[in-house]
Amino acid sequence: MADVVLKTKGLSKSFGALQASRDVSLDLRPGEIHALIGPNGAGKSTLIKQIAGNLTPDSGTVELLGRDVTALDTVARARMGLGRTFQISALAMEYTVLQNAVLGALGGRGRPFHFFRNVMKDAELLERAWDALERVGLTEDANRRTADLSHGQRRQLEVAVALTLKPRLFLMDEPMAGLGTAGSKALTGFLDGLRQEAPILLVEHDMDAVFALADRISVLVYGQIIATGTADDIRANAEVRRAYLGEEDAA
Amino acid sequence: MMLTRESLLNWAMIAALLIVPLAAWSLDEPFIITLATKAAILALAGVGLNIALGLGGLISLGHAAFFGIGGYAMGILAAHAQNYDPLFEWPFLFEGSNQMPLIWLVAVVFSALAALVIGALSLRTSGVYFIMITLAFGQMLYYFAISWSAYGGEDGLSIWVRNEFPGLNTLDPIQFFTIAYVILCLALVFASRLARSPFGLALAAARQNEDRVQAVGLTPFTLRLTAFVISGAITGLAGALFADLNRFVSPTMLSWHTSGEIMIFVILGGVGRLYGPVAGAALYILLEHLLGGISDYWQIFLGVLLLLIVLFARGGLIGAIAGREKAHG
Amino acid sequence: MTYILVLEQILNGLQLGMMLFLMAAGLTLVFGVMGLINLAHGSLYMVGAFAAAAVAGWTGSFLLALIASLAAAAAAGALMELVVIRRLYRRDHLDQVLATFALILIFSEGTRWLFGSFPLFLDVPSYLSGPVSLPGGIQYPLYRLTIILIGLAVAAGLFLLIARTRIGIQIRAGEADREMIAALGVDISKLYTVVFALGAALAGLAGALVGAIQSVQVGMGEPVLILAFVVIVIGGIGSIKGALAGALLVGMTDTLGGVFLPQLFAVFMDPASAASAGASLASMLIYILMAAILLVRPSGLYGGNA
Numbered sequence: 029m030a031d032v033v034l035k036t037k038g039l040s041k042s043f044g045a046l047q048a049s050r051d052v053s054l055d056l057r058p059g060e061i062h063a064l065i066g067p068n069g070a071g072k073s074t075l076i077k078q079i080a081g082n083l084t085p086d087s088g089t090v091e092l093l094g095r096d097v098t099a100l101d102t103v104a105r106a107r108m109g110l111g112r113t114f115q116i117s118a119l120a121m122e123y124t125v126l127q128n129a130v131l132g133a134l135g136g137r138g139r140p141f142h143f144f145r146n147v148m149k150d151a152e153l154l155e156r157a158w159d160a161l162e163r164v165g166l167t168e169d170a171n172r173r174t175a176d177l178s179h180g181q182r183r184q185l186e187v188a189v190a191l192t193l194k195p196r197l198f199l200m201d202e203p204m205a206g207l208g209t210a211g212s213k214a215l216t217g218f219l220d221g222l223r224q225e226a227p228i229l230l231v232e233h234d235m236d237a238v239f240a241l242a243d244r245i246s247v248l249v250y251g252q253i254i255a256t257g258t259a260d261d262i263r264a265n266a267e268v269r270r271a272y273l274g275e276e277d278a279a
Numbered sequence: 280m281m282l283t284r285e286s287l288l289n290w291a292m293i294a295a296l297l298i299v300p301l302a303a304w305s306l307d308e309p310f311i312i313t314l315a316t317k318a319a320i321l322a323l324a325g326v327g328l329n330i331a332l333g334l335g336g337l338i339s340l341g342h343a344a345f346f347g348i349g350g351y352a353m354g355i356l357a358a359h360a361q362n363y364d365p366l367f368e369w370p371f372l373f374e375g376s377n378q379m380p381l382i383w384l385v386a387v388v389f390s391a392l393a394a395l396v397i398g399a400l401s402l403r404t405s406g407v408y409f410i411m412i413t414l415a416f417g418q419m420l421y422y423f424a425i426s427w428s429a430y431g432g433e434d435g436l437s438i439w440v441r442n443e444f445p446g447l448n449t450l451d452p453i454q455f456f457t458i459a460y461v462i463l464c465l466a467l468v469f470a471s472r473l474a475r476s477p478f479g480l481a482l483a484a485a486r487q488n489e490d491r492v493q494a495v496g497l498t499p500f501t502l503r504l505t506a507f508v509i510s511g512a513i514t515g516l517a518g519a520l521f522a523d524l525n526r527f528v529s530p531t532m533l534s535w536h537t538s539g540e541i542m543i544f545v546i547l548g549g550v551g552r553l554y555g556p557v558a559g560a561a562l563y564i565l566l567e568h569l570l571g572g573i574s575d576y577w578q579i580f581l582g583v584l585l586l587l588i589v590l591f592a593r594g595g596l597i598g599a600i601a602g603r604e605k606a607h608g
Numbered sequence: 609m610t611y612i613l614v615l616e617q618i619l620n621g622l623q624l625g626m627m628l629f630l631m632a633a634g635l636t637l638v639f640g641v642m643g644l645i646n647l648a649h650g651s652l653y654m655v656g657a658f659a660a661a662a663v664a665g666w667t668g669s670f671l672l673a674l675i676a677s678l679a680a681a682a683a684a685g686a687l688m689e690l691v692v693i694r695r696l697y698r699r700d701h702l703d704q705v706l707a708t709f710a711l712i713l714i715f716s717e718g719t720r721w722l723f724g725s726f727p728l729f730l731d732v733p734s735y736l737s738g739p740v741s742l743p744g745g746i747q748y749p750l751y752r753l754t755i756i757l758i759g760l761a762v763a764a765g766l767f768l769l770i771a772r773t774r775i776g777i778q779i780r781a782g783e784a785d786r787e788m789i790a791a792l793g794v795d796i797s798k799l800y801t802v803v804f805a806l807g808a809a810l811a812g813l814a815g816a817l818v819g820a821i822q823s824v825q826v827g828m829g830e831p832v833l834i835l836a837f838v839v840i841v842i843g844g845i846g847s848i849k850g851a852l853a854g855a856l857l858v859g860m861t862d863t864l865g866g867v868f869l870p871q872l873f874a875v876f877m878d879p880a881s882a883a884s885a886g887a888s889l890a891s892m893l894i895y896i897l898m899a900a901i902l903l904v905r906p907s908g909l910y911g912g913n914a
Contacts, residue, residue, distance in 0.1 A: 080494075106496035118494065120487040128491075131484050135495025140481040141505065147477040193495060338702050400899050403906045407645045407701055407845060411837040412902065418834045419895035426888045535834065539709045546706055576721045582713030589707045590695055 032057055032094070033197045033227050039078055039088035048074040049085065050252040056197060061219065061228045063238045066248035067271075072231050073115070075248065076201050079229070080112055081105045093196060106135065111195025111226070113186040115202045121175040125166055125185055128174055129157035132192030160191035164218070180211045187215070197226050204234040212237055239263075247271075285601035289554040293467070296322075296561065297460060304453045312452040313524070318564040319459040320520045325544035325556025326466045327513030332542070333551035334474060335506040336486030338410050340538050341397065341417030345390040345511040347424065347533030349518025352386035354436040354528035361439055379444045379458070383519055390515020391508050393420075398507035402500055417538055424530040435529025442523055449523075459520055463557070466513055471553050473509070482506050514541065543585060549595030558596045615746055617867050618860070623752045625859025626759025630814035631836035632843070632851040633766060634807020640846030641782040641803050642697055647708040648688065649811055649836070650829025651715035656681040656812020657819035657828060658719060661728040670733035674816055681812020682805040689804040694797065712830075720826045727823035730816070755817050762810065763852055770848060779803060783846060835862075838898050844911025853909055858894050865893040 034056040041049040048071040056062050066072055077083040079090055081102035089098045092108050106112070119128050130147060133156035134140055147153065161167050164184040169177065174185065183203055190198060203219075204212045216237045219228060223243075232238050238245060239259045246256040249271045255262060262268055296319060303311035324346055331337040359366040359375025366375045376382060401412045425433045441449045449455045473479045485492045485499040492499050522528040531537065540563070547562050548555030566584070570577035592599055635649050659680030664673035692711060696704045732751045739747040770776035778794050815829065822828070839858050843850025870886025877885065901909065 102493045103496055103498050106494055112494045114490065114494070118488050118490040120484040120491060122487055123484065127480065128484075131480055131491070132495050134477050134481060135492075135497050138496065140477050140497055140502065142477045143479075144472050144476060146472075146475045147480045148475065150477070153477075189491070189495065332702075338705060340705065400902060403902060407639060408841060408907070410645060410701060410705060411841050412898070414834060415838050415841065415895055415898060419892050422891035423888055426884070426891045428884050535830070539712075542706065542709075550702070576717040578713045579717040579721070582710040582717070585710035585713070586692065586707055589699075589703050589710065590692070593703075 033092070034079070034229060035091040036075075036079065037089045037091070039075065039085045039090070041074055041078060041083060041085050048251050049078065050250070052088070052248075052251070052253055054246050054253060054256065056227050056229050058227055059223055060243040061223050061230055061241050063230045063232055063242035063245045064248060065232065065235070065238055065245060070248045071251040072248055073201070074251075076199065076231060080110065080199060106193070107138070109193075109196030109226075110199055111190035111193045111197070112199045113183075113190050113201060113203050115205065115231075117179075117182040117186055119174050119182060119185060119189070121173075123174055124171050125161065125174055125177065125181075126157060126170040128185055129161050129170075129188055129192055130154065132160070132189035133157045136193040156192050156194075160188040163191060164188040165214075180207050183207060183211075183215070187218075195226055198222070198228040198230075200228055201231045202233060203230070204232055204237050216240055283601070285552070285597060288597060288601050289557075292554055292557050292561070293464070296463075296557065300453060300456050300460075309452045312456050314564055314568060316452065316456040316459050316524055317521075318561045319456065319463045320517050320524060321541070321544055321563065322557045322560035323459070323463045323466055323520065324514045324517035324541050325548070325560055326463070326470055327510050327515075327517060328541050329510075329545050329551070329553075329556055330470060330473065330513065331507050331510035332545055333555070334479060334486070335482050335503055335510075337402075337503060337507060337510075339401075339413040339507070339510075340410050340535060340542070341401075341413030341415075342511070342514050342541050343533050343535060343537035344397065344417040344420045345394055345514040346518035346521070346537055346541065347420060347528075347530070348390045348393050349386035349515035349520075350522035350528035350532040351424070351430065351436075352389055352515070353382050353442065353519040353522040354438065355430060356382050356385060357438045357442055358430070358436055377440070377442045379442050379449070379523070382442055382523075383516055386515045386519035387512045390518070391512040393515075394508045394511025395504070398504045398511070402503050402507065414535055414538070417533065417535055421530050421533040421535070424533050431529070433530060435527060435531070438523075438526040441526055455524070459524075462516070462520065466516075467553065467557070474553065478502070478505070543581075546585070547588065547595055549597040550593075552595070552597045555595060555597055562596060612744070612746055615744065616748060617864055619746075619748055619752065619756070621860035621863035622856070623755050623759075623859070624863055625856040626756050626763075627814050627818055628832070628835055628839050628859055629759055629852055629855035630762060630810045630817075631832055632839040632855055633762070633848060634810045635836055636840045636843070636846055636848065636851045637779070637803055637807050639840070641779055642693075642800055644693065644696060645701055645704050645708070646693070647705060647833065648711035648715060649807070650833030651712050652681045652685055652688075652808040652811040653815035653829035653832055654715065654719060654826065655684045656809075656815035657730070657824040658723060658728065658815075659812065660816035660819055661730040661824045664730050665728075670731075670736070670820075673730065674813065677812045677816030678809045681815070682809040684812075685808020686801055686805040688808070689801050693804060694800065697800070716826050723826075725826065727825035728819075730819045730824055732820045751820065758813075758817065762813075766848055775799070775802065835894070838894055840908070842898055842901050842908055844908030847908075847910040850908055850910030857897065861897050862890075862894050865890040869893070 032055045037053050039049050039052040052075055064072060074083065078085045081100060085098065089096050091097065092105060092110065097105055097108065120131065130153050133153040134147065136156065137153065158167065161170055164187050166181065166184055166188060169181060177185065187203060204215060207215060212234055219241055222228065230242065242259060244256060245259060245262045246253050247262060247268050254271060255265045255268050296315060300312040300315035328339065328342045331339050356375045357377050360377045363374065366373050397413065397416045401409055401416065404412060430436050441455065443449060444458060447454045447458065481492060481497050482502045485502050489499050518532060544556045544559035544563055546559065548557065548559030566581060567577065570580050588595060631649065631653060635646060638644050638646055656677035660673035660677040663676035664670060688711065692707060696707055736751045736754055738750055740750040740753060742748055770779055778799050782799065835858060839854035840851055842857060843854030869890040870883045873882035873886040
């Protein structure tokens with residue numbers, strides 16, 4: 029296994045005059061949670077999209093498991109083992125919870141071009157799907173329509189679908205958003221254990237969760253990483269306090 | 280299997296489509312058998328479109344292209360056969376054919392190929408572009424057929440005798456109906472298996488949320504293109520049968536009105552409902568027959584009905600009777 | 609083949625392009641501002657032509673006929689918008705396609721019921737008929753030249769309208785952001801009706817102008833509608849500039865292809881098969897053009913995102 033699971037080197041991306049990413053280099057190591065924080069508009073979403081393959085950087089490279097994937101699309105990166113959760117839940121809303129999980133399992137297995145057998149009777153896919161639902165605590169809701177789920181349950185399902193892929197790393201975009209205290213706590217506990225399975229690059233606004241979980245934290249301001257380090261390093265970093273926490277105080 | 284109201288209704292419809300022509304046969308009313316045959320064939324075209332439209336969410340206004348290609352496959356093969364005029368002599372001598380199975384095979388293969396090409400180009404876009412581009416490609420074939428004088432141009436192509444099916448007398452209305460009905464039933468079974476298959480799950484997910492499908496490592500484009508090809512092939516088969524029913528094929532089969540009508544069958548019945556096209560085509564034929572008897576301008580009523588369904592009754596006929604669609608399980 | 613013939617065909621292409629622009633401008637505006645695909649735009653073209661033919665029949669005045677075509681199509685458009693179209697803005701494209709297809713059935717059969725199936729004729733007025741001498745010794749029909757000039761004037765007017773006037777600012781704001789424009793205190797539903805009626809009036813004018821060259825009959829709007837779709841797919845949906853560029857490209861390609869492809873084929877084929885093969889290919893040429901442009905730019909020449 030590569031000693032670094034994910035690595036970006038000098039990623040830059042501009043939209044007209046706006047430079048959304050400036051020379052961003054970061055990495056994700058086995059077994060860790062690496063949190064990416066920054067004020068609104070710092071360019072977190074743009075960076076995530078370049079890592080996931082939705083956006084091509086103007087310059088710089090993305091390496092996944094030691095391989096340069098800059099030219100590959102989202103599908104290829106997902107197949108290589110990138111499991112992603114979205115900031116705004118991206119689920120098939122007409123489907124049941126179980127169907128969404130089975131979809132994930134199907135993606136994880138590949139080969140969707142079977143036209144006759146009943147996918148909801150495929151033992152292998154069902155096992156993967158139920159397993160993931162059980163881990164996030166959604167088994168009771170498996171037959172409910174996804175559109176009828178609460179916001180928090182949809183966040184859980186996002187994580188479950190990512191789990192069905194058995195990914196090599198997770199890319200989680202604000203999984204705690206809108207969860208409420210109890211929900212955040214439960215998910216924090218869950219992610220804490222998950223890092224042993226696959227490392228997590230975590231974009232999160234919930235600072236309690238970030239400081240409780242992250243092995244390392246990178247701070248993004250105006251598209252640039254101004255600091256990377258442990259929670260204590262970041263708390264003590266003067267530049268971070270000025271650029272980031274100062275803004276929080278003002279707001 | 281749980282019998283929901285919708286599945287009861289489906290069984291009732293498919294039974295009615297069999298019983299009505301059988302009754303007409305015993306009462307010696309061949310015209311009604313022909314109407315039922317037409318309904319079954321148009322329903323088949325709708326079942327094809329519904330795979331792209333209902334399952335895949337692909338709003339194709341160009342399915343007349345495949346319907347017409349199927350029609351011309353019949354017309355061209357049968358015309359060469361009846362005129363003893365070889366279609367080609369190399370690499371082997373081929374004099375056309377009046378055998379339905381071979382005609383169907385050719386219709387399916389060529390409409391699938393056309394769907395592959397049109398789909399590969401159109402699916403690079405989405406939304407309104409997709410609608411307009413499928414419409415435009417359909418129209419391209421329409422104009423091509425008009426200017427293709429070797430096969431009748433604008434006047435179309437007539438066949439003297441209906442093509443043959445081994446062991447059956449296809450000129451007997453009830454026997455030809457049986458052929459169309461069996462094919463429709465097979466297509467419905469196929470479509471229902473498809474909707475529940477791994478492919479169907481992924482395809483319908485791509486309609487609901489493209490990002491999700493990509494994030495689990497599946498390619499929406501390939502899924503959609505495959506659906507488009509299957510859809511085109513089934514509609515093409517319907518085209519071959521339709522031309523055989525009329526013993527005539529003309530550019531009208533390729534016109535965008537035909538595309539609109541096939542879409543109407545799907546919508547009148549209810550979008551995304553497996554049996555929607557059956558209900559829709561039957562209703563369409565019924566309206567055409569009943570209203571057409573009252574007024575030459577019956578399509579005004581069809582237009583008003585369609586408008587009312589779109590504005591006020593999204594579920595179509597099946598939706599109105601069977602209620603809101605449940606998630607497939 | 610002489611250069612006069614070539615120039616004449618270029619003018620013909622320009623004339624077709626201008627007609628297509630009148631159709632495409634309304635379609636693309638309605639899509640850009642309201643996000644609506646309107647298949648019944650061709651019906652408005654037909655309404656304009658029938659209104660013009662009817663008024664010309666009563667009064668004998670071509671000018672009054674043109675005014676009638678604008679007024680009738682604008683009124684039909686406003687009515688269409690108020691009764692049906694405004695219920696569709698929030699619906700998906702499938703509903704829009706079906707409802708506007710239903711409108712076509714209603715308009716076509718309704719017109720057939722009112723006017724019968726036989727084509728009507730609208731004559732080019734005497735002061736616009738006959739040829740005119742252009743520099744370079746070209747004799748060109750004055751009426752066709754007039755169509756080109758009217759098309760250019762409408763194009764210039766539209767650009768001015770959008771660039772300079774209050775309603776133009778509202779249109780641009782509406783294209784950029786539909787919520788934003790409500791926040792600006794613009795009466796959206798009125799703006800939508802006005803934009804729709806404007807597009808309808810242009811389609812009606814096109815119908816009347818073409819009606820004097822061809823016959824006025826039910827279904828006349830549909831081939832033009834589909835060409836207009838090709839135009840805005842090529843130009844990029846929502847862009848007036850794209851509509852103009854696309855219209856000219858399609859007009860030229862269709863006209864020149866139809867004339868010169870058979871001649872080109874005749875170089876290496878016998879005349880009969882050259883004529884038929886050339887005509888077949890020419891009928892497909894604009895769609896091939898469309899496919900080629902799509903391969904390079906899936907959202908059209910001036911398009912943003914679909």
